[in-house]
Amino acid sequence: MDNRERRSxxxxxxxxxxxxxxxxxxxxxxxxxxxxxxxxxxxxMEKGFLEGVFLxxxxxPILYFLIIRPLMLHLEEHKQLRQxxxxxxxxxxxxxxxxxxPTVLHDGEKVLLANKIAAKIYGVDSPEKMIGKxxxxxVHPEFQDIVQKRIQQIxxxxxxxxxxxxxxxxxxxxxxxxxxxxxxxxxxxQLVVHVIFRDITEKKKAEAQIRKSLKEKELLLQEILHRIxxxxxxxxxxxxxxxEELEDPKSFPIIEKCQKRIQAFSKIYEQLYISPDLGKFAIxxxxxxxxxxxxxxxxxxxTSVELVLDxxxxxxxxxxxxxxxxxxxxxxxxxxxxxxxTQVTSQYFHIYISxxxxxxxxxxxxxxxxxxxxxxxxxxxKTLGLPLIQNLAIQLGGSLEVLPEEGGKVxxxxxxxxxxxxxxxxWELYYGEESSI
Numbered sequence: 001m002d003n004r005e006r007r008s009x010x011x012x013x014x015x016x017x018x019x020x021x022x023x024x025x026x027x028x029x030x031x032x033x034x035x036x037x038x039x040x041x042x043x044x045m046e047k048g049f050l051e052g053v054f055l056x057x058x059x060x061p062i063l064y065f066l067i068i069r070p071l072m073l074h075l076e077e078h079k080q081l082r083q084x085x086x087x088x089x090x091x092x093x094x095x096x097x098x099x100x101x102p103t104v105l106h107d108g109e110k111v112l113l114a115n116k117i118a119a120k121i122y123g124v125d126s127p128e129k130m131i132g133k134x135x136x137x138x139v140h141p142e143f144q145d146i147v148q149k150r151i152q153q154i155x156x157x158x159x160x161x162x163x164x165x166x167x168x169x170x171x172x173x174x175x176x177x178x179x180x181x182x183x184x185x186x187x188x189x190q191l192v193v194h195v196i197f198r199d200i201t202e203k204k205k206a207e208a209q210i211r212k213s214l215k216e217k218e219l220l221l222q223e224i225l226h227r228i229x230x231x232x233x234x235x236x237x238x239x240x241x242x243x244e245e246l247e248d249p250k251s252f253p254i255i256e257k258c259q260k261r262i263q264a265f266s267k268i269y270e271q272l273y274i275s276p277d278l279g280k281f282a283i284x285x286x287x288x289x290x291x292x293x294x295x296x297x298x299x300x301x302x303t304s305v306e307l308v309l310d311x312x313x314x315x316x317x318x319x320x321x322x323x324x325x326x327x328x329x330x331x332x333x334x335x336x337x338x339x340x341x342t343q344v345t346s347q348y349f350h351i352y353i354s355x356x357x358x359x360x361x362x363x364x365x366x367x368x369x370x371x372x373x374x375x376x377x378x379x380x381x382k383t384l385g386l387p388l389i390q391n392l393a394i395q396l397g398g399s400l401e402v403l404p405e406e407g408g409k410v411x412x413x414x415x416x417x418x419x420x421x422x423x424x425x426x427w428e429l430y431y432g433e434e435s436s437i
Contacts, residue, residue, distance in 0.1 A: 089188070097127075102178075102197040105187060106135050108151050112192060121199060123171035140167035140175065154184050154193050165200065177204045218279075226273055232266040260297050264329040267293040268322060281321040283355065284313045290325060291332065291353070298333040303340055303349045310354035323392040324364070324414075328353070330389050331366050331410060339370025339408055360416055361398075367409035 093113065096103050102118035104111055114127040122130060122138070139147045143166045150161045160183035168176040178197040185194045236259050243255045271290045275281060288309060295305050316324065332351065340349055350369045355362060393400050398414025 092185075092187075096194075099196075102199070104130070104195045104197075105185075105192050106195065107190060107192050108135065108155055110134060112187065118197065121170070121176065121197070138168050140169055143167055150182065151193060154182055155191065158184050158191070160184070175201075177201045221279065222273055226269075229266050229269045229273065232262050232269070236262045236266075260333070261329075263297045264294055264333070265326070267297065268325045268329070271325075272318060272321065277315070279318055280315040281318065282313075282315050284311045287311060287325075291328060294329045294332045295336070295351075298329075298336045300336070305336070305349050305351065308350055308352045310356070312355060312357070320396065320414075323395045327364075327389050327392050327412065328366070331408075335368045335370060335408055339368045357416070358413070361413050362416060364412040364414070365409070366412070367403075370408065 096105065096113055097115050099115055100117070102121050103115050104118050105113035111130050111133050114130040116127055119125070119127040119130055124130060135147070135151070136144060146164070147166065150164070153159075153161060161181060163179050163181045166178060166180045168178060170176050177200050179200055180195060180197055182193050182195045184191055186192075239255050239259050239262070243252060246252065246255070267290060271286060271293075272281065275286060281287075288307065288311075291307055291309075295307075299305060335351055336349075352365070352367050352369075354365045356365075357363070390400065393412060393414065396412075396414035398412055401411040401413075403409040403411075
């Protein structure tokens with residue numbers, strides 16, 4: 001309730017009190033006249049005495065107790081309330097002056113009061129130099145409309161506004177970033193806006209520095225990934241040159257296999273390089289094209305290969321993506337080399353890959369609809385493929401379960417966050433009924 005409403009209510013109560021008092025006084029005078037009418041039989045002396053008592057002496061205390069005294073008490077109470085209001089306002093002004101936060105009072109147009117901290121931040125030597133200035137002169141042009149709407153909301157709805165980051169212009173023309181909140185308060189005979197600031201200029205500078213640093217690291221990481229990709233291509237070219245110098249044809253498949261593996265590695269870093277969120281790999285969006293590139297690298301026959309994928313919409317870090325992609329490249333290479341039955345004429349060869357979360361681990365399931373192969377195929381291999389998969393599984397903090405007869409089925413279970421959990425001390429590989437070897 002503001003001063004105008006309190007004043008209107010006070011006058012209403014006062015006039016109501018006076019009206020009721022006049023009514024009671026008239027009623028008592030009527031009663032007195034009735035009494036005088038009843039004593040007409042008395043003599044002139046007695047009658048004059050009673051008239052004096054009833055018309056002069058008796059109404060005097062009644063008038064005092066019904067009108068004069070309540071009016072004096074009301075005026076005294078009003079005086080005390082005014083003194084209390086003045087003391088409260090003085091205490092409020094002192095509180096603003098001693099506030100540890102920059103504080104400003106304004107009426108929506110001009111500054112009425114400010115403390116020393118606000119003056120120091122603004123760049124003047126005393127708060128008095130801020131008083132009388134237009135509020136709009138402090139606000140950055142980008143926030144003029146926003147500030148006016150917030151002031152209008154405070155004044156019309158008589159309620160505070162939430163904290164908002166705003167920009168202001170200091171006395172020297174520099175930009176000042178602050179978190180601002182405001183509430184309506186009565187000040188004198190008007191309603192004003194009490195504004196509190198929190199300086200976040202250093203915070204903004206630190207955030208800008210962090211963003212700059214992150215951008216520089218992203219550029220550096222992109223350059224590293226690009227160079228890794230180029231170096232792998234150079235190695236592949238060198239192997240091709242050495243291949244031409246070899247006289248033993250039996251060595252050609254080994255060189256070609258190394259070249260394909262290097263090409264697969266190169267495709268991984270190329271996909272990481274072009275990823276929109278550097279350092280993060282979107283499994284559902286970015287893994288399928290990478291798998292198709294693996295197929296193009298390792299496919300040798302005419303059979304059409306189709307991928308059947310069930311992938312979640314998640315992102316993996318680079319530390320998880322690289323070993324996972326290398327494992328898949330080795331499994332695809334193994335399927336295309338050993339899984340396709342050349343004696344069966346089939347138009348399509350399907351590879352099934354699914355990734356799901358089981359408890360606190362990820363479970364990758366891989367298999368194809370090929371001819372499958374025996375357990376001895378895995379245990380007797382002298383190539384690099386199986387040891388590489390095993391070591392990559394260790395890097396992910398996981399374990400392998402192999403079911404060769406079921407289309408070369410491989411289940412890889414690995415930790416959700418291997419950086420925070422301890423990986424197994426040695427790799428675990430299971431065949432069929434999970435018998436460790």
